[in-house]
Amino acid sequence: MKAFVFPGQGSQYSGMADDFSIYPEWNYYSELANKTLEIDLISIMNGDENILKITENAQPAIFLASYVAYKFLEKHNKTPDIIAGHSLGEYTAFAVAGVYDFETGIYLVRKRGEYISMAIKPGEGSMAAVLGVSPEEVENLVKNYEGLYVANYNTSSQTVISGLKSSIDKFIADAKKNGIRARELVVSGPFHTPFLEMAKEKMAREVEHIKFKPPKFPIVMNSTAKETSDPEELKHYLLEQISGPVYWYQSVKRMIELGASEFVEVGPKKVLTNMLKREKVKALHFQELGINI
Template sequence: MLKAFLFPGQGSQYSGMASEFSKYASWEYYAQKAIEVLGFDITEIMDGDEEILKITENAQPAIFLASYVAYVETTKKGLEPDYVAGHSLGEYTALAAAGVYDFETGIYLVRKRGEYISQTMKPGEGSMAAVMGVPIELLEEFVKQYDGLYIANYNSAEQNVVSGKADSIKSFVANLTEKGYRAIELKVSGPFHTPFLDEAREKMAKEVENIKFKTPKYPIIMNSIAKELTDPDKIKHYLLEQISGPVYWKQSIDRMLELGVDEFIEVGPKNVLSSMLKKAKINTKHFSSLITTEEVYEK
């Protein structure tokens, strides 16, 4: 039986995260490490105002911290993945879990990633929308009709995400709704996974330039190509590519199924990824279901 650990991306944050994850034995250690690296108390933001938490440079390290603690707690159960993958931001957590770099490097990188994304386009100029029940071929045709609009996330057969200029997103959502389709604008601060973020990718390239990536303990299925990689230089290249390029998540799941993965475990806050897999009738669990109440409170 082959297992894959899946790490969630932005949108999985929620106020109260720190309080909830503080029940895990490894929380205090990694929360303190995060505070030391970031230079501020990320746990206060994680338990604070939702609007402040959802700001990209706050949400990304918050999700990274919670997801990494989830990974540590899951491995304490003796569970090890055969493959790892992360959705967008979650790819950075997957790499840390696989030992490509350490926790401190990872949380530093996701904070910088968030900052650079925020700097690239002013809040309100870019947006994203989730689209449900539209075949991908038809969605690709719809997107071509709008200026500055791209498919950002190929999430599943049922749900995909478009991204780009805010005014185009609003028109797109209104027009699809009129046609009887379901499209919802997302509460995000920018047009993730589009060429509008090329500048952020270039800044991140300078950040990772002098960081030595190690060979991962587990092959990682990369968002940009939906294929497994173990070569550190290629991993670094495609990690940068996904900042301004699409996330091929459905294709990544399909690839893991081809490789023989028959159990997927979502490792992080909320259950966005496992919910999508359940809808597709794919065997999946959330890490929290693998840890008993007694174990959680063993300090």
Template sequence: MVAWLFPGQGSQYVGMCKGLYESCASIRDNLELSGRLLGFDMVDIMQNGPEEVLKLTQNAQPAILAHSIAISDLLSDYGSRPNIVAGLSLGEFSALVVAGSLSYSDALRLVRLRGLAMQEAISPGEGTMAAIVGLPEELVERICGEVSPEGDVIVANYNCPGQLVVSGLTALVRKVVLLAQERGARRTVELSVSAPFHSKFLQPVGEVLKEFLKGIQVRAPKIPVISNVTAEFFPDDPEKIKELLIVQAFSPVKWEQTIRKMLSIGVDRFVEVGPGRVLNSFVKKIDRNAQVSSTDVENLAQLREIEINA
């Protein structure tokens, strides 16, 4: 079985998809459509930056989704289809587009709105996130509970064994980092983010998404999609899908659990669809025997080779 995995924010980079954009008419058409739908030149930001503009949450999120869907559509043109899909945080919206649950235009506008709401949810500097490498999840959860029993700092991303991300109020995140270092963390890195994503401080984002989702059609997925929130399959009920997308913004991302769910049902090949190769590295840390591929390539010949071997 083949799974397509869709990356989240942080995978963007200046020059993303440039080679394929220049060599493939369908990629070009798809990316240029994103600009028309959003009302600004998305392709120029993706390919020329500057980096400070591309990495803004409201730009990075639609750029990554546009890149992922352009590649997905081309793979589909080649006759390649996944058996199952999932996406990390933002990438979940790409997965739902590929599964036929969201339209591309609705998803693009939704993630742009999501990005703007995330920027505005909490004052700059008040919240942050940090990666903690080399400690078991139970210990990091315990440290977060010691620092804030009220949940003002939590484990927000379960990426792979020994690699977690905590999120919350800046002072508390830094306290968790210090305690993690004292208790043997191999490495800690405070992330350059505009807000404490996937924590309770992003609940206002859920309210913004709730209003937008009232006005769009959400369909039952045509292929299985695994939810970040539950690490289980999205239901067929459109209203329950909407509920999961609303709470996803302020709920932990269960990525390791998602990959283990896929492995348990027989997935043996993972294709990362979009910019970057971070998800491939997570998969290999979860199961070193898993076969992984990346679509972040420079030309069509390389992409066809991935499709043939998938």
């Protein structure tokens, strides 16, 4: 049983449009992205790293690259039995499963990025990866800091915390004193925390009138680490993960329980592939499948 997984923010890099332009599906979908968003997304993807990493730019950039990669695999009869996406990647998963079309997906991720950026003043929120300790220990540690939450359960030994920048700074300083590895992430805000409740409410208004269709493949959701094919549940949990944690490690375990024996990361970079390999899970990046372009 094969699982396809789609990466989230942090997988973007300057030059990614040039790199993904080798795929036959690129021209059609890149032009459609520019037309839908009314911006020159391709120039942004090849341009200044600091402009690209802005949430409302990075999210549609990763969505576009990941979707093109999937269409390339689909053309070569490489399809999954089950899918999941990490944070932003969940929106890509919905698109490839036919829950909504490409145009709807790229519009939604652009809006998601804009609303996240508006939810808290720049510089007031941040995130950090905590390495080498269990998620349970991290859960106990964050209780000692104001406005700090567990945001991503990535692996058995990598947990991401999120919240007030001042609390992140204090956590990292305290962690160093106690021999715990923690490093701040280059992000524009406190993703997956109650600070983004306003962004969630605005996204709810965006999706309210969009008809979600049953997916072609079961989707394991970030918010529950459970699979669902019900359109209303998909809509509900897609919104929940904006201001709630991503149970990625638990989602991977669930896919394995359901019979997934091979994972393929579909998108730029190898962030998810590397995390899966650290857990001794068989994982490949889609470019390692040996398909000739």
